[in-house]
Amino acid sequence: MANILPKSFYDRRTIDVATDLLGKFLCRKIGRNTYKGRIVEVEAYLGAKDLACHTSKGKTPRNEVMFGPPGHAYVYFIYGMYHCFNVVTEKEGNPCAILIRALEPIDEIRKFRNCDTRLISKFPGFPISDPSTTCGNNENKSSKNLHGKSIYNMLNGPAKLCRELMIDRKLNGWDLTSGKQLWIEKGETIRSGRIKKSKRIGVDYAGNWKDRLLRFYIKNNEYISKE
């Protein structure tokens, strides 16, 4: 597939990769089907010197993927119940990554959420496929399925998008350029005027790094985790 982002995309300065990831498509293949979400919010983690980055305390079994080559997935388990998905950037040995914080669901994923019940029997517990949802072409911001979930509230957080797309530690280290199971495709390039910056979320422990503006999101997008 020609649209898969190549290794060279990730082998650059982390902040540049982070802003360039906005507007690209995260793709997850499960069974015969592929589900895609548009990346709308990310955070950059700048390696050993960055006190908010897991690698600031050195190499451990958990974070060793970040020390490897760019273009691989760094997936970690947090708070006893959640996973977060990152892409590794920069040259091998410079342990940086970008946390994917929110996705905008696009047509396939919406259709699946609403209509496709075949996968449910194959993957019991797959959260995005809720048999109680109705087939909805008239969704609005307050539309909810029978479990009270809105399409606006399913992919707007790093742990929520992992839950919905069944991303867990089995995909830690996955080569995102292989075009199987999990990859990222070209989309639009978001001009800097459409990108907002803020402090990263949940890193108040990170000393003089906690206030750095390393969170990037698409201005006015409806699927952001937090304003």
Next chain:
DNA sequence: GGTATGATGGGC
């Protein structure tokens, strides 16, 4: 919008 709290368990 903000703050506070419990859930829940791997990592160091």
Next chain:
DNA sequence: CCCATCATACCC
């Protein structure tokens, strides 16, 4: 003990 989260409660 800590934690790159989430859902819920409440606005002290």
